[in-house]
Amino acid sequence: MNHSIIDYKELRALISVGTSIIQETNLETICQRVAEAVVKYSKFQRSVVSILEPDGTLRRVGFGGLTDEQITKLKQMKRSTMEEKKNIFSDKFRVGQSYYIPHDQVSLEGLKSEKEYSPNHEWHPDDFLFIPLYSIGGEIVGMVSIDDPVDGRRPTEEGLLPLEMLANQTAASIENSRNTKKLQEMLVKLREQQKVVMELSTPVIRIWERILVLPLIGTVDSSRAMQIMENILIRISETESAVVIIDITGVPIIDTLVASHLIKTVAAVKLLGADTIITGINPEVAQTLVHLGVDLKEITTKANLSKGIEAALDITGLTVTSKDS
Amino acid sequence: MNSDYRIEEQDKIEILEEKDVVVCRQACRNWAKRMNFNLIDQTRITTAVSELARNIQEYAGQGEVQIQIVEKDMRRGLRIIFIDHGPGIKNIKLAMSEGWTSHRGMGMGLPGAKRLMDEFALESEAGKGTTVTTCKWLPL
Amino acid sequence: MPRISSIDSRRSIVNQKIPILKIKDYLIVPIQVDMDDRLALQLQMDILKQIEKCNSRGVIIDISVIDMVDSYLGRILGDTARMAGLMDARVVIAGMQPAVAITLVELGLGLEGVYTALNLEAAISLLEELLDKDAA
Ligand SMILES: Nc1ncnc2c1ncn2[C@@H]1O[C@H](COP(=O)(O)OP(=O)(O)OP(=O)(O)O)[C@@H](O)[C@H]1O
Ligand SMILES: [Mg+2]
Numbered sequence: 001m002n003h004s005i006i007d008y009k010e011l012r013a014l015i016s017v018g019t020s021i022i023q024e025t026n027l028e029t030i031c032q033r034v035a036e037a038v039v040k041y042s043k044f045q046r047s048v049v050s051i052l053e054p055d056g057t058l059r060r061v062g063f064g065g066l067t068d069e070q071i072t073k074l075k076q077m078k079r080s081t082m083e084e085k086k087n088i089f090s091d092k093f094r095v096g097q098s099y100y101i102p103h104d105q106v107s108l109e110g111l112k113s114e115k116e117y118s119p120n121h122e123w124h125p126d127d128f129l130f131i132p133l134y135s136i137g138g139e140i141v142g143m144v145s146i147d148d149p150v151d152g153r154r155p156t157e158e159g160l161l162p163l164e165m166l167a168n169q170t171a172a173s174i175e176n177s178r179n180t181k182k183l184q185e186m187l188v189k190l191r192e193q194q195k196v197v198m199e200l201s202t203p204v205i206r207i208w209e210r211i212l213v214l215p216l217i218g219t220v221d222s223s224r225a226m227q228i229m230e231n232i233l234i235r236i237s238e239t240e241s242a243v244v245i246i247d248i249t250g251v252p253i254i255d256t257l258v259a260s261h262l263i264k265t266v267a268a269v270k271l272l273g274a275d276t277i278i279t280g281i282n283p284e285v286a287q288t289l290v291h292l293g294v295d296l297k298e299i300t301t302k303a304n305l306s307k308g309i310e311a312a313l314d315i316t317g318l319t320v321t322s323k324d325s
Numbered sequence: 326m327n328s329d330y331r332i333e334e335q336d337k338i339e340i341l342e343e344k345d346v347v348v349c350r351q352a353c354r355n356w357a358k359r360m361n362f363n364l365i366d367q368t369r370i371t372t373a374v375s376e377l378a379r380n381i382q383e384y385a386g387q388g389e390v391q392i393q394i395v396e397k398d399m400r401r402g403l404r405i406i407f408i409d410h411g412p413g414i415k416n417i418k419l420a421m422s423e424g425w426t427s428h429r430g431m432g433m434g435l436p437g438a439k440r441l442m443d444e445f446a447l448e449s450e451a452g453k454g455t456t457v458t459t460c461k462w463l464p465l
Numbered sequence: 466m467p468r469i470s471s472i473d474s475r476r477s478i479v480n481q482k483i484p485i486l487k488i489k490d491y492l493i494v495p496i497q498v499d500m501d502d503r504l505a506l507q508l509q510m511d512i513l514k515q516i517e518k519c520n521s522r523g524v525i526i527d528i529s530v531i532d533m534v535d536s537y538l539g540r541i542l543g544d545t546a547r548m549a550g551l552m553d554a555r556v557v558i559a560g561m562q563p564a565v566a567i568t569l570v571e572l573g574l575g576l577e578g579v580y581t582a583l584n585l586e587a588a589i590s591l592l593e594e595l596l597d598k599d600a601a
Pocket of ligand 2: 380433435
């Protein structure tokens with residue numbers, strides 16, 4: 001009855017494995033190390049660690065005490081689902097945090113339950129033993145199935161305790177690894193957003209007294225276009241500028257909405273009492289503007305930035321002359 | 326329809342005469358200022374209020390403007406509702422179209438106010454009155 | 466006590482007349498209160514009468530302290546400019562705030578054909594330019 005008191009050496013070894021995997025971010029590595037540790041430090045000679053995937057299937061990831069051939073075969077086998085395993089998680093089979101299903105209670109159709117369970121019996125090669133991996137929130141994130149005890153006896157509650165502790169640390173590590181991945185994805189997204197913010201703050205440069213230039217680069221979406229419009233107007237008013245040159249050489253395409261913001265900007269600049277010159281319109285943008293029915297008479301356009309600057313200087317009453325003339 | 330807005334605070338202003346249009350738009354600007362809307366949004370709100378309060382005064386003679394600070398889906402907004410029991414609008418689609426006016430206006434008020442606000446809903450029944458519900462959300 | 470203040474503010478809005486200043490050949494109209502429709506219409510009439518009386522060739526309407534132009538005021542401003550034009554005077558709207566300009570455009574009003582200037586000085590030099598051109 002009390003043949004398996006806790007083995008402290010085993011416990012310590014398993015705990016140290018558990019502590020070492022918590023920092024590991026690779027799911028494969030975590031599962032493999034746990035499967036190997038089970039075989040190495042417990043009386044069970046085979047183990048498989050599976051992870052519950054978002055689609056509800058259990059993916060076998062870590063293997064202990066199995067030959068390469070067996071592993072390949074297991075990996076190729078159809079994954080079982082949590083749904084199929086539902087019958088196993090019945091109180092009848094529970095031993096501590098684990099579930100032990102004697103072979104004679106299992107059939108291909110499902111689970112039978114004719115015979116009474118008794119821990120004094122011997123382990124049968126077809127018996128099943130599972131330790132579910134519970135997240136901190138109490139949800140199953142995977143399971144460890146273990147097999148083939150050295151002593152050939154059925155498991156007891158205390159005997160499973162060290163493995164269950166390892167299982168809990170495994171679950172925490174899996175969760176941790178998944179969260180880290182999520183965090184990394186979020187960071188990538190955040191960086192992308194920062195890039196957008198950088199673009200947003202596209203500077204309105206004062207190149208001359210009363211002349212501003214806004215070089216637009218990259219994709220312009222509607223909210224950025226709106227921001228740009230606000231920036232331009234505020235800068236004109238602050239600097240009391242007479243002309244703003246919007247250079248869109250760096251803008252590959254503009255959509256209807258952005259084009260209409262551009263038109264609005266020109267109109268609002270006019271209301272302030274200043275002029276807009278748009279430079280660097282490429283063929284695609286020209287097509288868009290004409291298809292939109294934009295009245296180009298309303299907009300001053302110049303081929304490139306330097307032509308735009310010349311025109312701006314002209315508007316502000318300055319002219320460019322070369323030194324020796 | 327009201328249930329998903331949580332009202333934090335509210336007030337109302339009656340529109341009885343022409344001056345009340347000014348009183349109302351100034352009050353709304355103060356609410357917008359207090360909620361920390363930026364200057365441009367304050368101006369959008371004030372202008373939309375001026376249009377819709379004027380419509381009450383012009384077409385219904387009198388009515389009421391409800392001002393509410395609301396919260397919905399973790400966002401705070403300024404909701405402004407214009408209610409009158411005037412003649413109502415027979416053809417809402419027509420009234421909402423750019424440039425259409427039954428009088429000698431520019432037909433700019435309704436479509437313009439819709440553009441200036443984030444939410445805009447017009448309900449009206451001929452002979453019963455008109456209710457325009459608008460809302461502007463603080464940026465996240 | 467607080468009740469009175471709201472009534473007071475109504476009085477202050479309405480019972481002010483907008484001053485029209487005459488400087489050289491120009492009229493300068495600094496709008497400094499939030500006008501109701503009647504006052505705006507009154508101002509239009511006052512400006513036109515003043516143009517006639519002073520034989521003015523140019524009018525500058527300074528709206529730099531105005532924090533809102535709605536469709537009504539926008540129309541009054543545009544109409545005044547066109548009416549003054551018929552009387553051979555030019556109108557320049559000066560000092561519109563950026564937020565007001567954005568809102569006006571979004572509202573759908575471009576004040577087409579109305580002269581605008583960043584500030585009073587810019588408005589005066591614009592007027593001079595326009596009148597020079599007229600003379601030529
Ligand atoms: N509260 C209301 N009650 C009855 N009719 C209304 C009301 N508001 C608007 N309308 C009708 O809808 C039409 C369009 O309104 P809208 O505000 O868009 O333009 P407008 O008032 O005619 O001109 P503007 O506002 O540009 O000076 C009005 O001419 C009027 O017939
Ligand atoms: Mg109206």
